[in-house]
Amino acid sequence: MKLINLIGKILPTQIAYAHCDLPCGVYDPAQARIEAESIMKILEKYSDLHEEEQKWRAVFVKEERAELVKHHLWVLWTDYFKPEHLEKFPNLHDLFWRATKAAGQVKKSVDPADGQKLLDLIDEIADVFKKTKTAK
Amino acid sequence: MSSKKQKPLNNFLLNLSPILKFKIAGHSMSPTLDDRQIVLVNRFYFFFKKPQVNDIIAANINGKIFIKRITKIKINNYFLSGDNKKDSIDSRKFGMISKRNIIGKVIFK
Numbered sequence: 001m002k003l004i005n006l007i008g009k010i011l012p013t014q015i016a017y018a019h020c021d022l023p024c025g026v027y028d029p030a031q032a033r034i035e036a037e038s039i040m041k042i043l044e045k046y047s048d049l050h051e052e053e054q055k056w057r058a059v060f061v062k063e064e065r066a067e068l069v070k071h072h073l074w075v076l077w078t079d080y081f082k083p084e085h086l087e088k089f090p091n092l093h094d095l096f097w098r099a100t101k102a103a104g105q106v107k108k109s110v111d112p113a114d115g116q117k118l119l120d121l122i123d124e125i126a127d128v129f130k131k132t133k134t135a136k
Numbered sequence: 137m138s139s140k141k142q143k144p145l146n147n148f149l150l151n152l153s154p155i156l157k158f159k160i161a162g163h164s165m166s167p168t169l170d171d172r173q174i175v176l177v178n179r180f181y182f183f184f185k186k187p188q189v190n191d192i193i194a195a196n197i198n199g200k201i202f203i204k205r206i207t208k209i210k211i212n213n214y215f216l217s218g219d220n221k222k223d224s225i226d227s228r229k230f231g232m233i234s235k236r237n238i239i240g241k242v243i244f245k
Contacts, residue, residue, distance in 0.1 A: 014158050016194055017200055018161065018162035018171075
């Protein structure tokens with residue numbers, strides 16, 4: 001064990017990746033939309049739920065999905081979109097800011113209108129995303 | 137030691153050492169391996185043994201080094217996954233890898 005510690009100290013450190021930013025460059029707003037659709041369904045069904053257990057579960061899953069929406073949007077925002085995209089679409093930062101805010105809003109809301117707002121903003125992002133793809 | 141002198145020494149150690157040291161960047165292997173954790177990789181481990189399911193390995197994929205777990209083996213092709221499925225794009229996206237992509241086994245964390 002001590003020998004391994006010594007080896008560890010002598011050797012130069014390299015970086016090994018364990019995250020999503022892969023050379024394959026696979027990005028798609030569809031990931032965020034699927035999670036947002038799931039939130040929307042929960043919001044639509046929430047008023048029909050009567051048992052506490054079901055309501056609790058719905059809220060739990062909704063919050064989990066909202067966090068995933070934020071995650072997928074952040075990956076797009078920080079990894080996919082580049083400064084040249086911002087030049088073409090100056091509202092990009094504002095759009096992502098509003099979309100991630102909307103993802104936060106659905107956590108504390110049971111109003112389907114909030115779910116729809118989130119979906120609309122993701123669609124706006126998807127539209128910009130599509131334009132950046134066709135521009136290549 | 138100046139950085140100019142350090143570089144050839146580092147390259148020398150990297151080329152010859154059976155053990156490589158990596159710093160993890162990302163959360164896809166959590167909770168097994170955390171972001172910024174240091175791991176040691178044995179380059180010669182798979183000279184004598186075949187990679188097995190559940191081995192945590194370092195692999196070179198398109199010039200980038202990844203730390204992942206082998207979760208399936210199919211005719212000398214290896215399917216890699218992160219332990220944190222929510223935050224890992226892995227062989228589900230980049231496909232199975234072959235043995236020549238494997239750098240070594242994580243032996244110490």
